[in-house]
Amino acid sequence: MTTPFAPAGAGSSFGAAPRLDVGVVSAGRVGSVVGAALDRAGHRVTAVSGSSPESLRRAAELLPEAVIRTPEEVAADAQLLLLAVPDTALPELAERLPFRRGQIVLHTSGSHGAEVLRPAIDAGALAAAAHPAMTFLGTRADLDRLDGLPWAVTAFDEAALIAEALVSETGGHAEHVAEAQRTRYHAALAHASNHLATLVNDARGLLADAGISDAPHYLRQLTFAALDNALALGDDALTGPVVRGDAATVAAHLDAVGSDLRPVYAALAERTADRARAAGRLEERSARAVKDTLDGARTGEARR
Structure with a gap:
């Protein structure tokens, strides 16, 4: 399986990572800030979903180059798909999105591990849970608070390394949590x-x-x-x-x-x-x- 990240030599997780087209579902407090952090790291948030006035305002402020699309449209085109929805909404969302082989899919739910993204894994995507241990306001002030932040990563095989690299790019560091211990x-x-x-x-x-x-x-x-x-x-x-x-x-x-x-x-x-x-x-x-x-x-x- 090929991935957008190329493994580096011993002692290092990855070499220089390419710029990825990122899609964010949705522009809540977490998704808008993490999307902005990935954008700041050199990736490009191209699309975001959101319908409430608050989500649209956050998207305009933090993700100004992203177009507003439906969750299905965001997922269809993203190389890196960030799912930042409430815990209870994630299982149903994962069942209906159009994942594809080689796509990277991360969710930011604290209570779910990687298994909730089984539809993405079965489609050939590299899926991981990556939960930032912080409360978010959904403003630019949150971006500076990401530096040094621990993230709980749960993933299988190669996806764990990719999630660890992406967390590092936002300024954080990954703590690996077993699937059975997420709750x-x-x-x-x-x-x-x-x-x-x-x-x-x-x-x-x-x-x-x-x-x-x-x-x-x-x-x-x-x-x-x-x-x-x-x-x-x-x-x-x-x-x-x-x-x-x-x-x-x-x-x-x-x-x-x-x-x-x-x-x-x-x-x-x-x-x-x-x-x-x-x-x-x-x-x-x-x-x-x-x-x-x-x-x-x-x-x-x-x-x-």
Whole structure:
């Protein structure tokens, strides 16, 4: 099978890669930015799909030389086809697009591996999953954030090397994730990013209720330091009343946060206690006092 990439000598994945005609389905936040990154790397985005006003605006800003076409038309002509659609839309899309032999097909879904592109593989295309570990705004500011970014690549045989080379061209580096581990991988990222945003926004609301006029400013240094410490130190970065075994303060917090946040606070406090105890940061007796307080809050909530 011939491919647009020619293998280089030992110690290098590929020699000089040719300029490829790229098609993007669709011009969402991810597709428009990754398409622009490939364009910046020397490839040429010739066509993109999109119908919403937001997609058309992003395409005009980030992919100005690309023409707007249907997904089927984009796929028919692209040498490199980028599928940047929601996870749930990808299987159906993969079933109906006109793939061909020698075509390179990448999707950016976090939860799917390469197997979802089986129709492309069966048609002779080189298919891979390549998920960038970043949240996107869909603006030019995202392009600079791609430098040094890890991408989760899942592919078979030669397609893995091609995906690795393309990721490198955008400024990122590939981390290979097994097909069977894609859902676990994606859950980790969603837990870290989506739930972090929810926690911070809940904290903003509590601070506003407490009379803090600029909650984002108040939280910025605290949350940035907590994140940096957790990434550097793991469970040694845990602080606060749970790790100190201060059950009385935990009980006061549960009363103060209100009924909407109480179950969330209790669940996270229990998980914090479990991690602190396993890491040797919290004695069994203190852990039990915290757990009893949390159990009491749940019982009281159920009675109400």
